[in-house]
Every structure is written in structure tokens, then in C-alpha cells.
Amino acid sequence: MMLTLALPSKGRLRDACLQRFAAAGMPVESSADPRAYRGAIPALPGVEVAFLSAGEIARELAAGNFALGVTGEDLARESVADADKAFAFLARLGFGRADVVIAVPQSWIDVGSMADLDDVAADFRHRHGRRLRIATKYWQLTQHFLAGHGIAVYRIVESLGATEGAPATGAADLIVDITTTGSTLAANRLKVLPDGVILRSEAVLIRSRAAAVSPDGEAAIRRLVAALAGVARE
Amino acid sequence: MAEVNLLQPAEPFLDTAGEDLRRRIFITADASGADLCLRPEFTIPVCLRHIAHGNARARYAYEGTVFRQRRDEPAEFRQAGIEDLGETDRAAADARAIADCLDALARLGVAGATMTLGDQAVFEAALAALDLPAPWRRRMARAFGDLGRLKGEVARLSGEAPEPAAGDPQIARLVAARDEAGLAALVGRRMAEDGVLSAGGRTPGEIARRAIEQATLAAVRLDAAHRAALEAFLGLEAPLARAADALADCARAHGLGIGSAIAAFAARARAIPLQHASAIRYRAAFGRSLEYYTGVVFEVVQAGAGKPVAGGGRYDRLLGLLGARSEIPAVGFSIWLDRAEAAR
Numbered sequence: 001m002m003l004t005l006a007l008p009s010k011g012r013l014r015d016a017c018l019q020r021f022a023a024a025g026m027p028v029e030s031s032a033d034p035r036a037y038r039g040a041i042p043a044l045p046g047v048e049v050a051f052l053s054a055g056e057i058a059r060e061l062a063a064g065n066f067a068l069g070v071t072g073e074d075l076a077r078e079s080v081a082d083a084d085k086a087f088a089f090l091a092r093l094g095f096g097r098a099d100v101v102i103a104v105p106q107s108w109i110d111v112g113s114m115a116d117l118d119d120v121a122a123d124f125r126h127r128h129g130r131r132l133r134i135a136t137k138y139w140q141l142t143q144h145f146l147a148g149h150g151i152a153v154y155r156i157v158e159s160l161g162a163t164e165g166a167p168a169t170g171a172a173d174l175i176v177d178i179t180t181t182g183s184t185l186a187a188n189r190l191k192v193l194p195d196g197v198i199l200r201s202e203a204v205l206i207r208s209r210a211a212a213v214s215p216d217g218e219a220a221i222r223r224l225v226a227a228l229a230g231v232a233r234e
Numbered sequence: 235m236a237e238v239n240l241l242q243p244a245e246p247f248l249d250t251a252g253e254d255l256r257r258r259i260f261i262t263a264d265a266s267g268a269d270l271c272l273r274p275e276f277t278i279p280v281c282l283r284h285i286a287h288g289n290a291r292a293r294y295a296y297e298g299t300v301f302r303q304r305r306d307e308p309a310e311f312r313q314a315g316i317e318d319l320g321e322t323d324r325a326a327a328d329a330r331a332i333a334d335c336l337d338a339l340a341r342l343g344v345a346g347a348t349m350t351l352g353d354q355a356v357f358e359a360a361l362a363a364l365d366l367p368a369p370w371r372r373r374m375a376r377a378f379g380d381l382g383r384l385k386g387e388v389a390r391l392s393g394e395a396p397e398p399a400a401g402d403p404q405i406a407r408l409v410a411a412r413d414e415a416g417l418a419a420l421v422g423r424r425m426a427e428d429g430v431l432s433a434g435g436r437t438p439g440e441i442a443r444r445a446i447e448q449a450t451l452a453a454v455r456l457d458a459a460h461r462a463a464l465e466a467f468l469g470l471e472a473p474l475a476r477a478a479d480a481l482a483d484c485a486r487a488h489g490l491g492i493g494s495a496i497a498a499f500a501a502r503a504r505a506i507p508l509q510h511a512s513a514i515r516y517r518a519a520f521g522r523s524l525e526y527y528t529g530v531v532f533e534v535v536q537a538g539a540g541k542p543v544a545g546g547g548r549y550d551r552l553l554g555l556l557g558a559r560s561e562i563p564a565v566g567f568s569i570w571l572d573r574a575e576a577a578r
Contacts, residue, residue: 110445152252
């Protein structure tokens with residue numbers, strides 16, 4: 001039985017991923033037809049490569065349609081309620097770094113911690129006749145993190161793009177979003193709460209706990225993990 | 235018996251219990267995009283009906299299937315319960331709800347069950363008697379029922395005062411001068427300069443007020459006597475028959491003026507029939523962390539079982555949250571019929 005490894009099909013994540021595999025002595029060869037979205041790793045016979053969008057990779061692995069994949073940890077943890085039950089996290093790959101953070105308007109000079117946010121959320125309906133609204137595409141991560149801080153009374157406004165603009169336009173009061181340098185947040189007059197970093201994400205090699213793997217497949221997974229671990233992380 | 239549709243608008247549930255409920259219920263949408271859910275419980279639909287009909291006082295009984303995403307238990311199960319809405323004799327209504335709950339369980343054949351009882355009102359009275367600053371009181375009242383979180387708050391408030399963050403000097407000066415109007419004006423001016431339409435939905439005035447309030451609080455610490463009183467209170471546990479005396483002893487030992495809260499507690503305890511009182515244990519730290527509970531809260535667990543077979547309490551704030559114009563006293567309980575059957 002072939003073992004399928006799902007890799008990101010587009011952009012910087014794809015390029016960094018291919019470089020990382022090559023550096024580990026496991027170069028990926030794409031099929032001649034670029035529209036075929038297929039590939040192979042000659043050093044790992046019995047493993048085929050499928051190129052998918054990074055978000056789809058987490059969902060397909062959760063469903064058990066593929067055994068192995070590389071995607072952002074944020075996407076893996078967002079795609080299912082209990083990511084550690086759905087996936088085994090085999091290796092952190094050192095690229096695609098980004099933080100999922102809680103960011104509030106800079107004008108909230110009284111809010112510098114999650115405890116402050118808890119106060120503001122609890123008081124919000126009483127003051128404004130509605131719940132505090134958080135714009136995000138990270139429903140799962142937001143709900144888990146806020147529940148851990150005892151914050152339950154808020155509403156999520158789904159945002160599929162330009163989340164950082166939501167507070168300034170009044171579409172939401174604060175956001176949960178991904179940031180690398182913080183410059184987009186700053187440009188939108190938002191600040192990250194110091195204890196509001198939900199996840200320090202990077203690309204990860206994950207394995208589906210729902211997909212069956214043959215003994216040969218198990219051996220291939222061990223070789224791949226050993227090879228990736230052998231390359232010093234930058 | 236109250237008739238309640240299986241398919242319910244999701245908004246009232248999410249608005250009252252919070253966004254966290256979303257992953258524990260079953261949500262779908264109609265063609266217009268409005269969120270609907272499979273009935274996750276009866277209390278909110280019953281209350282909405284009570285408000286819509288403009289009823290003054292009524293008791294509602296219900297029984298039927300509800301849907302919840304639960305760990306290790308089926309998502310579809312049956313619940314039964316009673317909601318008593320509008321009764322202003324709170325002690326009598328509380329006692330009736332507690333007695334009915336235990337009677338119903340006995341009739342279902344559940345034996346050897348114990349009720350744990352807590353009281354949000356007594357805890358809030360203790361916080362008020364300690365004369366803690368209002369923001370601290372609100373924060374602790376919210377954490378009621380979650381002992382770990384509550385102890386964390388107590389430790390945090392008794393510890394070293396945090397270093398004031400070295401921030402913007404202009405803001406620091408206005409905060410130090412406790413100049414609320416000046417600070418609000420500054421926040422408003424900066425928002426305008428930034429071209430920001432809104433600070434989320436918050437106004438410069440409320441931001442300035444809270445910033446100054448926090449700066450004032452930063453210098454205040456919970457002293458040892460207050461801390462000891464709170465910890466003694468939270469450690470209190472007694473059979474219901476002795477609970478009012480235990481509370482009175484604790485109040486006397488720590489100089490807490492919570493006489494009227496204890497009197498209300500004792501009146502309720504006296505109204506509970508003796509054969510039930512022996513199955514009830516008061517735990518001062520016991521609560522349910524939902525903002526609409528205001529008084530007694532209780533849970534029934536069968537000996538050796540982890541999950542409660544019944545739970546309930548007083549929720550005088552819920553009908554207001556759901557749109558009632560005036561406060562409507564409310565108390566009720568709900569039985570997990572699947573667990574009750576398994577416990578037989």
C-alpha cells in the first residue's frame with residue numbers, strides 16, 4: 001500500500017518545504033505535468049506526494065484520507081476540536097513561523113493583559129447592550145484559549161480576510177489573527193496582549209491517527225522523521 | 235407541561251451562555267443564514283415563552299429530548315425539569331425546587347444520591363462585607379464555582395503590587411493626576427488622528443475611567459486578615475442542618491457582617507422538608523460559573539458516580555438578559571434522565 005504525504009501546493013510554504021526536504025536528503029520530485037499535483041521522493045520508495053492547499057491538508061489528515069502531511073501548526077490545531085487526538089505531531093520544521101495572537105485597539109490603554117480583557121468582556125453587555133465581538137478565522141483556537149482564561153461571554157465574528165481592519169471599522173471589538181512581525185497589526189493601531197499569544201506556530205510534519213499504515217509505511221515514516229531531525233534547525 | 239420546539243434560534247443560547255457553548259451544541263443555518271440549533275436545554279425556551287406571554291407567575295414542567303456534544307455520552311438524551319418563574323418568596327420557591335428535584339429522583343428509583351448546595355448570594359455578601367474594591371468583587375464573583383481560579387485571584391491580589399508599566403508619558407501623567415476627562419480627551423484625539431472610527435465598541439470615556447480605576451487598584455493589596463477570612467469562608471463545608479450555624483460562626487470569627495444573607499440562607503434551609511435536608515451538604519465554594527446564577531445552586535450526584543444526575547439553581551438575572559423589562563425571580567432544576575436511568 002502506498003503511503004501518501006500531503007505537502008503545501010502553493011507559495012512560500014511550498015518552496016520552504018521543498019528546500020527543507022532537499023536539505024534533509026529527501027528531495028521531492030514533482031510530476032512533469034504541474035497541474036497533476038503529484039510527486040515522489042526517490043529516497044523513500046513507497047511514498048507518494050500529493051500537493052494540496054495547506055488548509056486542506058489538515059482536514060484530509062483528520063479524515064484519515066492521507067497518512068502524512070506538512071502544514072502550519074495553526075491550521076492543524078484549528079481544523080479539529082482536539083488536534084492531539086487527530087494527529088501525531090512528528091517534527092517541527094523551523095519555517096513558516098507565525099504567532100496566533102489576541103490583539104486589541106491601541107486606544108484601550110487600560111487593557112494590558114488577559115485579566116483586563118476578562119473584565120472588559122464581563123462588563124460589555126451591561127455597558128453596550130451586546131457582547132464583546134472578536135473577529136477571527138481561528139474559532140477553535142480562540143474558544144480553547146479564552147475558555148482557559150475563564151472568558152466565556154463574547155461572540156465570534158467570522159472573518160475570512162483583512163481581519164486586522166475589523167476593530168477600526170466597528171465590525172468587531174478585537175481580533176485573533178496570525179502575525180509574523182506585528183507590522184500589520186501596528187499599522188491598524190492594534191497591540192498584542194503580552195499573555196495573549198495563543199500559539200507560536202510553524203510548519204509541522206503531522207501524521208493522521210485515523211489512517212492505516214503498513215509496516216513498510218511505518219519504516220518510511222521513521223526514516224523521514226530521522227532525516228528531518230538530522231538537519232539542524234535554523 | 236411546556237411545549238418547546240426541537241429547532242430553536244441559536245442566538246439566545248450563545249448570547250447568554252457565551253461563545254464557548256457553540257462547540258457543545260448542534261448548530262445549523264436556515265436559507266437566510268440565521269443560526270438555528272437543536273434544542274440543547276429547556277430553560278431558555280421556557281423563559282422566552284414566559285416573557286412573550288407576559289405572564290406574571292407560573293411554574294413550568296418539561297420533559298423531552300435534548301442535544302449536546304458530550305464526551306463519552308450520547309449526544310441525544312432526555313431531560314426533565316421544572317422552572318418556577320415570578321415567585322417573589324424566594325426561600326419558599328428555592329425549597330420547593332430542591333424538594334421537587336429530590337422527590338423526582340426518588341420516584342425515578344435513584345437511591346443514595348447526595349445534593350451539594352452552594353449559594354452565590356452568600357459569597358457575594360461575604361465579598362461586600364470584606365469591603366473589597368468593586369472591580370475585585372466583580373472578578374471574584376465571576377470566578378465563583380471555580381476554586382482554582384478563585385484561589386489564583388486571592389493569591390494575585392495578596393501578592394506584591396505589580397510595577398506600573400512604563401508607558402506613554404502623556405498617558406502616565408494624566409493617570410497619575412487621576413484626570414479622567416483629560417485622559418478621555420487624549421484617547422479620543424489619538425483615535426481621530428489615527429483615522430480610527432471606533433475603539434472596538436468602547437468609548438474614550440469608559441477606557442479612561444477604567445485606566446484610572448486600575449491605577450488606583452494597583453496600589454491596593456488584599457491584607458492578611460481579609461485573605462484569611464476569604465479562605466476560611468471558601469473552606470466551609472457542613473450538612474445543610476448545621477450550615478447556617480457554621481456560616482454564623484465563620485462570620486463572627488472574621489468579623490463579617492453578612493447577617494441578612496445568613497438569615498435568608500437559614501429561612502430556605504428551614505423550608506426544606508427534613509427527609510430531604512439530610513441528603514444535602516452545603517459547600518461555600520460550590521457554584522456554577524454562569525453569570526445569570528444569583529443565589530442557590532445545587533447538583534445531585536449518586537454515590538460513586540462522577541457526573542451529576544440533576545442540577546439547578548436560582549437565576550434571577552436570566553430573564554433580564556433574555557429581554558424581560560423587569561427582574562423576574564426564577565429558580566429551577568433539570569434531571570438528566572439517561573444518567574438517572576443508568577443509576578437505578
